[in-house]
Amino acid sequence: MTRAGGPAAKSPTLLIRDALIVPCDAGGSAPFFGWVAVTGKRISAVGAGMPPHERAARIIDADGCALLPGFVNTHAHSHSSLTRGSAEGLALSDWIGTIEREQARLTDDDAYIAALATYGEMLLAGTTTVVDMCLRPGPAMRAAREIGIRCVVAPYVLDGRSFAPTLADVERLLVAHVPGDGRVALWIGLHDLESCTDETLRDGATLARTFRTGLHLHCAETRHNVERTRGRTGASPIAHLEALGALGPQTLLAHCVWTDADDIALLRARGTSVAHCPHANLKLGSGIAPVVEMLRAGVNVTLGTDGAKANNRLDPFDVMKFASLLQKGVHRDPALMSPQEVLTMATRAGANALRVDAGEIRIGLLADLTLVDLRRFHLHPATPATVATNLVHAARGSDVHSVVVGGEVVVESGRLATLDEAATLTAMRGAAARLMAAGASAHSA
Numbered sequence: 537m538t539r540a541g542g543p544a545a546k547s548p549t550l551l552i553r554d555a556l557i558v559p560c561d562a563g564g565s566a567p568f569f570g571w572v573a574v575t576g577k578r579i580s581a582v583g584a585g586m587p588p589h590e591r592a593a594r595i596i597d598a599d600g601c602a603l604l605p606g607f608v609n610t611h612a613h614s615h616s617s618l619t620r621g622s623a624e625g626l627a628l629s630d631w632i633g634t635i636e637r638e639q640a641r642l643t644d645d646d647a648y649i650a651a652l653a654t655y656g657e658m659l660l661a662g663t664t665t666v667v668d669m670c671l672r673p674g675p676a677m678r679a680a681r682e683i684g685i686r687c688v689v690a691p692y693v694l695d696g697r698s699f700a701p702t703l704a705d706v707e708r709l710l711v712a713h714v715p716g717d718g719r720v721a722l723w724i725g726l727h728d729l730e731s732c733t734d735e736t737l738r739d740g741a742t743l744a745r746t747f748r749t750g751l752h753l754h755c756a757e758t759r760h761n762v763e764r765t766r767g768r769t770g771a772s773p774i775a776h777l778e779a780l781g782a783l784g785p786q787t788l789l790a791h792c793v794w795t796d797a798d799d800i801a802l803l804r805a806r807g808t809s810v811a812h813c814p815h816a817n818l819k820l821g822s823g824i825a826p827v828v829e830m831l832r833a834g835v836n837v838t839l840g841t842d843g844a845k846a847n848n849r850l851d852p853f854d855v856m857k858f859a860s861l862l863q864k865g866v867h868r869d870p871a872l873m874s875p876q877e878v879l880t881m882a883t884r885a886g887a888n889a890l891r892v893d894a895g896e897i898r899i900g901l902l903a904d905l906t907l908v909d910l911r912r913f914h915l916h917p918a919t920p921a922t923v924a925t926n927l928v929h930a931a932r933g934s935d936v937h938s939v940v941v942g943g944e945v946v947v948e949s950g951r952l953a954t955l956d957e958a959a960t961l962t963a964m965r966g967a968a969a970r971l972m973a974a975g976a977s978a979h980s981a
Contacts, residue, residue, distance in 0.1 A: 548573035548580055548592045550903070550943060555598035556910065556923055557582070560605050560883045561896040564876070567920040572603060574903040577717075577942040582899060594945070600911040601937050602923050604879070605895050606664025606686075606904035607852035608886025611752075611790040611811035611840030614654035614668045614676055615639065615647055618968040620844040628758050628820045635845060638971050639671055640699045646967045647672035651679035653964045654850065656955050658841075659685055661851045661933025662906035664941045665892055667788065667811070667840070669725050669752060671700060673709055680720045684946040684954045686904060688890055690752040692725030693740065695732050703739055710747045719942060721890075723750040728757070729765050729773050734780060741782035750786050750890065756799070757791040758822045774799040783808045788889050790840065791816075792830070793823045800826070800833045809836040809889035812881070814858045815849075816842035828863050828872055838886040839878075851933035856882050860928055875924040902942055909937040 553571040559582075573581040573592065616635065623634040647670065658666055665686040670676045673691040680687035691709065694700035701709075706724060713722045724744045726732045732740070732753075744751040756762050756773045765773045774795060777783050785807035792803070792810045803810065812827055830837050839859060841850045859881070860873040887895025894902040910918035914930045939947035946953050 548575045550574035550594050550596070550940070550945070551587060551590060551592035552596045552598050552603060552905070552907070553587055553590070555601055555603035555907065556918060556920065557897055558602055558604040558879065558923060558927065559897045560879050561898050562884070567602075567923050569920070572897060572903075572905070574940070574943045577902055579897065579899055579901050579903050582897060596907070596938060596945075598907055600909065600918075602908045602910055602918070602927060603897065604906055604908065604927070605883040605887075605897055606906045606939065606941065607662050607882050608665040608838065608890065608892070608895060609658060609663045609840055609850070609852060610667045610788060610809075610838040610886050610889055611813055611842055612654065612658075612666055612668055612850065613843030613845075614651040614670050614679075615642055615672070616650075616843030616845035617654045617657070617850075618646060618650045618964065618971050620848055622972055623845065626820075628822060629760070631820060631846075636697065636699075641971055642671060642699065644672055644675050646971065648675035648679055649960065649963045649967050651676040652683060652955060652960050654844065655679060655683045655685045655687070656952055656957065656960065657844075657850045659683065659939050659941075659947050659952060660936060660950070661853070662908065662936040662939060663850070663852050664904040664906065664939060665886065665890065665894070667723075667752060667890065669790075673701070673722065677720050677722070681716075682954065683952070684719075684941050684944055686719050686892065686894075686941055688721045688723050688750065688752075690723040690725030690750070692727050692753070693732060693736060694727040695736055700727075703736055703743065707743055710743070710749065717942070721749070723752050726751070726753040728754040728761065729776060730761055737777070737782055738780045741780060741787075744786055750788060751782060752788045753790070755789040755792055756794045757817070759794050762794045772796070772799055774802055778802055778806065785809075788838075790842075791822070791825065793817050793825045795826060795830075797829070800830055800835060803830070803835045804833045807836070809838055809885075811838050811840040811889075812859060813840045813842040813847070813855075814862050815855065816846035818862075819846060819848075824862060824866055827859065828867060831877070836885050836889055837881055838889050839882045852882055853927070853931045853933055853935075856928045875928040878928050879924060903940055904942065905940040906936060907938040908935050910935075
């Protein structure tokens with residue numbers, strides 16, 4: 537990191553000055569007042585104090601704002617935003633039945649509008665990268681490119697469901713996929729161990745290795761699911777994934793609520809990452825994941841919102857606070873889950889899981905950045921000593937001022953630069969009304 541007196545890159549395309557910088561880097565650098573220069577897609581210089589010169593194509597005066605790496609949301613379902621607020625109070629098995637009736641009626645147009653709305657909500661709250669475990673990858677990838685979010689699309693396979701893609705469908709997508717600027721990636725998605733056959737799970741893992749891409753699935757979300765897998769295979773879900781060749785650094789498992797010490801040791805040994813979604817786990821009555829135990833063992837634990845139907849809010853600040861306080865209460869230890877550790881889970885850990893060259897404010901990394909307006913009563917005092925804890929425990933997505941993805945400003949002064957919000961909301965209301973009416977009609981029948 538360049539500090540005071542260090543030169544900025546010549547002719548940066550973007551200069552963010554006078555910010556309270558929260559680096560979230562591996563070295564544990566403390567927050568400081570300074571500036572960041574961006575050239576093209578990447579951070580070209582970082583310094584304390586005022587920049588040595590101000591030649592830049594664009595300058596953002598961040599006075600009164602914290603600058604931190606963009607948040608990485610490692611588990612979401614964009615299509616579920618259309619029916620947020622329905623199917624409340626149901627256990628996971630009944631809840632899945634409801635959403636499958638809705639998913640069977642989802643069109644490409646619905647999926648596109650849902651993705652735009654989901655990604656727009658996330659960007660406005662400071663998320664720069666998302667893993668979208670979706671049903672219709674084409675519309676999702678189109679929406680991601682248009683709105684400017686960094687997106688890992690994982691179209692999930694669900695055996696025996698006509699509305700879900702097959703593994704052969706996903707393979708064809710991988711063959712045809714053109715990475716472009718690298719902002720939109722395509723992964724293998726498998727729903728879980730009990731809705732996909734062992735053959736599908738094994739073949740999905742092989743396909744991920746063949747195409748050198750990632751593998752994403754739900755795992756050990758409920759005690760019932762774990763008992764079903766143990767009854768069928770004699771092993772825990774994580775041990776069974778190991779036997780199928782599905783664990784490794786390329787794998788990201790959502791939830792992992794019902795895991796024991798042997799499972800955690802296996803996750804650590806294989807370098808497999810976990811997407812922790814505390815809101816969904818509690819709302820659906822699934823339980824509380826052993827996050828502290830995973831972190832102590834060296835597992836790369838990241839944070840996800842899950843879909844809007846399982847959470848209702850796609851706000852990374854909300855997830856950070858919830859994740860932190862939940863573990864403090866469970867373990868009766870206020871020292872656990874420090875603000876710095878939680879910020880790392882929401883940024884650098886997520887980027888590492890997805891192999892995205894971001895997640896820190898450091899020279900050479902992608903300029904995926906979030907500016908949070910600290911000029912709020914609930915965020916003061918705004919000092920290097922207090923900023924981390926106030927971001928985790930007091931900030932909200934509505935406090936986000938601007939968002940940069942790959943050097944491009946996609947949110948400015950709390951407004952999306954790449955989306956007509958009013959038109960999208962209108963389209964979203966129409967699609968939501970039709971899907972919810974169809975789902976209610978099917979349920980009553």
